[in-house]
Amino acid sequence: MTRLFHALSVRRVWLVLLPITLIFASPYVIRLLNTYFSAAGGNNLPPLPGALLAIITVPFVLFMFVDLYLLSQVEALLLVGLLALGICLFIVLRKRGGRGARVLAGLTAVAIVALPVVFYRTPYFEYLEARGYAVYAIPSQQNFLDAAVDGVVSQFDGKACQYDLLGWTAENVLYYDRDCRFTGTTTWQYDPTVNQARLVPMVAEPLVTEAETLLVHPAYAPIDHRSPDGRWVASVWEKHAYEPENVIVVHQPNSDQ
Structure with a gap:
């Protein structure tokens, strides 16, 4: 019974953590893709590597549309970011969900804190x-x-x-x-x-x-x-x-x- 309860607790942590990670990792992944395709002169990958890249990045691309709503205004960014940061720190500090979950929560927390610096943008003048x-x-x-x-x-x-x-x-x-x-x-x-x-x-x-x-x-x-x-x-x-x-x-x- 104890093992079952532990397994269910770990699963709940991952169910909460994965969407948060995808929300805040998506801008970084899309930026890397944009940079790569810009440097490569377009999507000129052979079929097999191209298909593998699409499979790997499709969750982040899907969450791109979520980000267009959740991160498209300062008030929303602050609310969602602080809530997500609190959850990630809770997982890390309270040692919830196993080592893998804690590592991912820590990386996600870093991504949240770094986001305003990494994506700072001024208009084209x-x-x-x-x-x-x-x-x-x-x-x-x-x-x-x-x-x-x-x-x-x-x-x-x-x-x-x-x-x-x-x-x-x-x-x-x-x-x-x-x-x-x-x-x-x-x-x-x-x-x-x-x-x-x-x-x-x-x-x-x-x-x-x-x-x-x-x-x-x-x-x-x-x-x-x-x-x-x-x-x-x-x-x-x-x-x-x-x-x-x-x-x-x-x-x-x-x-x-």
């Missing part, structure tokens, strides 16, 4: 900077976790949130909407004089600018808003159509600092 624009701020990336979420979802050709510029006020304050999977649509205010974005209940001031295309992107025509004083251009910027997007504010060439 080289094209802008080569044309004389100076990127002043990224209002939609308030901290390193925002950049980490962008890095994670970019592995899956996804978007953490989508943005819609509303316009500038006469006092050169920018308003924009953020639409995320878990929090829905929220309105944000950004003041470049203090370089700070904050959540607001609504647009409280008249907006005086119209959408136009001012910046140049190699893949699409951005929708931009020029500030009334002419110093700033706000844009929703993304590298590709299926990668994360962000609100950016840039100095125009030859504008006063």
